[in-house]
Amino acid sequence: MKKIVSILLVLVTVLSMGTMAFADGTTTLTTTVPAATYTLNIPADQKVEFNTLLHTLETPTIANESGFAVGKNILVSITHTDFTCAGLSTTIPFALMTCNDGGTRLVTDEIKFEGNNEGKVGEAKREDGNGFWLTVSEMYLSFADRDWGKALGGDYTATITFTSEVVAE
């Protein structure tokens, strides 16, 4: 019996002195990146006056945003149809344009809201054609006089579609 106890004690002593290593152990790290959330406000449905050459639209804005960061932006693609009237062949085309603080007007099909360090996004910006994104000061529809002139009488409708998504630079 003494022998067994001695062996057991020696074993315990040896084990307690030795370095324990767990070679095949794994540590799983987990984290949750909160999804970016936001509300995109787009211009309300509205009527364009006959013969208008420039019709101002409210610039889209972002509200209630969270989870953004520098390089994590909101991109809004803008597409539209021409004005059409059921039963009529004539259409009234127009261009959607934006103006920056410098007063440069450009046809625009995309605006961007850049994420910042506070988890928010900045103002709407559009690309100036040279790779620079400038703050949009005004958005409007531009019509040609001749297109109004040739349109047949009737009630016309057009749709502007704003598609937004969170993108990384």
Place this chain on the structure above:
Amino acid sequence: MKKYISALLLTVFILMLSPVAYAGDTVLTTNVPYDHTISLDISSGGSVNGLRGKTEIGVDRHSKVVFEIKPDSGYRIKSVIYNSEDVTAKVSGGKFVIESVESDGSLKVTFQSSRSPQTGDSSNLVLWSAMLFLSGAAMYLLRKKVQM
């Protein structure tokens, strides 16, 4: 069966990983009228399509409109202004034609008397010349008398 479920789950997983896009529409409406109004402003001394003074006429969109401009006896057309543009030179045979009306407009026609207009000073030139000559002569005689 397991294969199908796996494929379905994989598809759902891929879809969940894809960036989510949201779309919203702004609907625009406009009305192109079927007819237009042309405001007429006709001065005294004539008529346009038998109309005088200030009045309005309604015309169909894209219709051709002929304005017959008739001065009264002793008058003639001074100017014809359509939508702020002087179109007097476009009046031919007393008619001004709009080939296609595409918007509301305004036509202002002014007539004037066809008699020769009075210009310049209307005072009697001969009388004033005679008086000038007489006063000059009187001054000359007076000066001569004083020297003597």
